[in-house]
Amino acid sequence: MGKNLHCKHNHPLNLITRRIENYFNNNYRNNWRAPMFSKFDRISPVVTLTQNFDSLLVPSDHPSRALSESYYLNSEYMLRAHTSAHQSDLIKQGLDAFLVLGDVYRRDTVDASHYPVFHQMEGVRLFSKQELFSHLGDTSRVTFFENGSRDATKQERHTIETSLCLEENLKNTLRNLANNLFGDDVEMQWVDAYFPFTHPSWELEIKYQGEWLEVLGCGIVEQEILSSAGADSRVGWAFGLGLERLAMRLYSIPDIRLFWSEDSRFLDQFNVEDPNTKITYKPFSKQSPVINDVSFWVPDDFSENDFYDIVRNIGGDIVENVELFDNFVHPKTKRKSKAYRITYRHMERSLTKREANEIHSGIVAAGVQQLGIQER
Ligand code: PHE
Missing domain, CATH: 3.30.930.10 (Bira Bifunctional Protein; Domain 2)
Structure with missing residues (x-):
């Protein structure tokens, strides 16, 4: 804010x-x-x-x-x-x-x-x-x-x-x-x-x-x-x-x-006096992503947006995308399970696998603690 x-x-x-x-x-x-x-x-x-x-x-x-x-x-x-x-x-x-x-x-x-x-x-x-x-x-x-x-x-x-x-x-x-x-x-x-x-x-x-x-x-x-x-x-x-x-x-x-970036390679592209100037943004770096999956059992009152908030809070702007790729209900126990694919990519610099994995574990741990999810 x-x-x-x-x-x-x-x-x-x-x-x-x-x-x-x-x-x-x-x-x-x-x-x-x-x-x-x-x-x-x-x-x-x-x-x-x-x-x-x-x-x-x-x-x-x-x-x-x-x-x-x-x-x-x-x-x-x-x-x-x-x-x-x-x-x-x-x-x-x-x-x-x-x-x-x-x-x-x-x-x-x-x-x-x-x-x-x-x-x-x-x-x-x-x-x-x-x-x-x-x-x-x-x-x-x-x-x-x-x-x-x-x-x-x-x-x-x-x-x-x-x-x-x-x-x-x-x-x-x-x-x-x-x-x-x-x-x-x-x-x-x-x-x-x-x-x-x-x-x-x-x-x-x-x-x-x-x-x-x-x-x-x-x-x-x-x-x-x-x-x-x-x-x-x-x-x-x-x-x-x-x-x-x-x-x-x-x-x-x-x-x-990118709107939140303070990188001059982003902001300088919009440094013009006349707002009518034609500008086409040129990406200054294309980093490769690190993709990690997680699947877990969810409590009955689970809301997807709670999980998305945790991902943004912990991963910040390093998280590019979260995709729900599997939604499963156990036929006997009726327990619900969800699997998400999280794409990590820094907009400004390269990201190591290790760094991404640490954030990923942090997200899962916070999910366990705050939402009562159970990793499968
Ligand atoms: N407030 C609406 C929205 O955020 C947009 C809207 C504004 C619609 C004014 C009608 C009139 O989706």
Whole structure:
């Protein structure tokens, strides 16, 4: 915590952040010609469960609340799992358009694109009736709100015009952003999605190395969130984008651990004044990996993310990947067994077998002690 990579000059996350901010500042101005979107990039990642979940209408039995998904400090506080945790507070403060940047924390698998901390940018924009339908000139013939029903395209309080107009505005904003970052020929597609705090909701995917890569979630803000925050006369959209995902794609950075590297051979490649400079990351060393397997019996309450946390805590950034390659239930005793393949590779220097083996034994020992696993 506290590294604030997104604020660190000449860090790839800072470069991409500045590009996105420039896009918003250049294209969106208020009536006084000042930038429309206020930026918040230093809000503490320690938030209440209310901020992270309740304020966003996340149901009390929603899987994202599980202890195995997030980092909890106690029953009241946690490390934010997304920048959406700040939506409601900022709307309450009276803001109509804002960007929130910050580190977010999630317990997850261990591989080249997942890390327990990563960075997001949240964007929220609210509209009055006049603002949303400003292109019409005369807005007296359109209806903003209704007491209707919810279906795939709209919420109960929104008219179809309101919902479609918001959708169009949101998708245009994000499509233009993607073109601004990746060029006019980038291939993208919208996929229907579900979030408790928006409806309808979508994900934007962009083509990368022949595959679709999800880069953001977005949607029309649930009206109930706006009314609880004192903005019931407005409607709005929100998006949350993953900065590492975008930066890995933009600069061809192959492994998410590199963002934490302090090696000048990494950082110097991003030492440019103009964030629009085209940069393609050149790997400065390709070390060979050490691969070790481990298989063990697990207790009934075993959670995979507990094991992944131990691997990251003990192995640090030397662990590249953890793969579950065998899942087995003993036919008689019903005991469960799991086998993982752990790939160790240092990003900056070579790693000896001995060094990797020591870390590996440390991981197994911690698993035995903390999780009650039993090596087979
Ligand atoms: N908070 C969501 C996530 O982290 C992304 C999101 C933000 C979706 C805003 C909709 C609106 O996955």
